[in-house]
Amino acid sequence: MTEKEVIGVDLGGTAIKLGRFLSNGTCLESLTIPTPQPATPEAVMSTIEQGVQQLNHQKKAVALGIGTPGPTDAKGRIALLAINLSGWHNVPLAQTLEEKTGLKTSIANDANCAGLGEAWLGAGKNYQNLILLTLGTGVGGAIILNGKLFTGHLGSAAELGLITINPEGAPCNSGNNGSLEQYVSATAIYRDTHKTPAELGELAENNDLSALTFWENYGKKLAYGLTSLIYVLTPEAIIIGGGVCASSKYFLPSVEAEIEKRVLPTSRVGLKLMVAQLGNQAGIVGAAKLALDNC
Structure with missing residues (x-):
């Protein structure tokens, strides 16, 4: 055949x-x-x-x-x-x-x-329930539940970058304030530091203390958003993609530590946090x- x-x-x-x-x-x-x-x-x-x-x-x-x-x-x-x-x-x-x-x-x-690509052939291929978060100019996402793409009512689910982590935070194009995107997107990083994620990654590579501290705090902010998603979806895996993840080794330890502090063990049994594999x-x-x- x-x-x-x-x-x-x-x-x-x-x-x-x-x-x-x-x-x-x-x-x-x-x-x-x-x-x-x-x-x-x-x-x-x-x-x-x-x-x-x-x-x-x-x-x-x-x-x-x-x-x-x-x-x-x-x-x-x-x-x-x-x-x-x-x-x-x-x-x-x-x-x-x-x-x-x-x-x-x-x-x-x-x-x-x-998200479908990563679930099929990439970092998520061994998991049935996962979240993909893309950290780029904005913050996008995808949810895979029981091996299927979850798109919700009328197809508009998984706008993961638009969940609120600080109601008094910077305004978002969505009309929200303090959405996750306003803290962890490449746009937000440049707005707050006047440096690109690549520049901050290079500084961290050279053990620049301010850059290392930036990435540690960045990981905490990312974890604030992920904590809410974990409690709602209890995924087996969270996959981080997008251009910002080139510096993942500097912020993922902070993300993991913060999640351990903020999420009950029963909601994160076996949870894997990993970087996307398929790139572009x-x-x-x-x-x-x-x-x-x-x-």
Whole structure:
């Protein structure tokens, strides 16, 4: 019996990544195309169609999965909004690409796709219940429960960066104040220190006391948010991804110590805290898994 092939797409503001996968996770071929500017829905869908045709030249793929930078509807058909792309409001992305490519198409938020990728082939592959937290320009997340992506009512669950850790804290774009994102994102780090996470990581590498102290305190703040998530979800694993995790060795010990102080042992039995493994490939891997799960 011939193994199924699917195509995963990670739609970003500067690049569109595509990969053709077997159902066992083997990537047969990949491709990166610049995102058209302006990134209107029509231009982006045309570019994705061309990329899919290039990858699917042998016509073996049976489904297409796409990670989009914004929320999608509960059925995985409509891109409700795409952050950093122009004119994206209620775009019927799945239906349009099905018509263009002839492949059954599913879409999901890009952080959800990254979580699916890590759960399938990355750091979370041995766990059924896990959280992925992506620490980048903002803070995104994904929740996997009983091996399945949890998207909640109308598909908008797992906005993990928007939970409150200080009601009197800095204002957030969501309308909240003191959300986790306002303390642990790369944007917040630069706002508070006038240094990038990479610069602070390099200073820590050279045993700079102020940088080491910064990362220790950073870990505590991250743990404040994780504590709430652990009590609600009791995951087997928490996976930390995104650019900030390049300095994880300086803040994860502090995260672990704080969690041990703040979370009852019964709520963290066997809990593993680890760094994401798939890096920039998590999006296309997860999008391919999305396609497999829905074909």
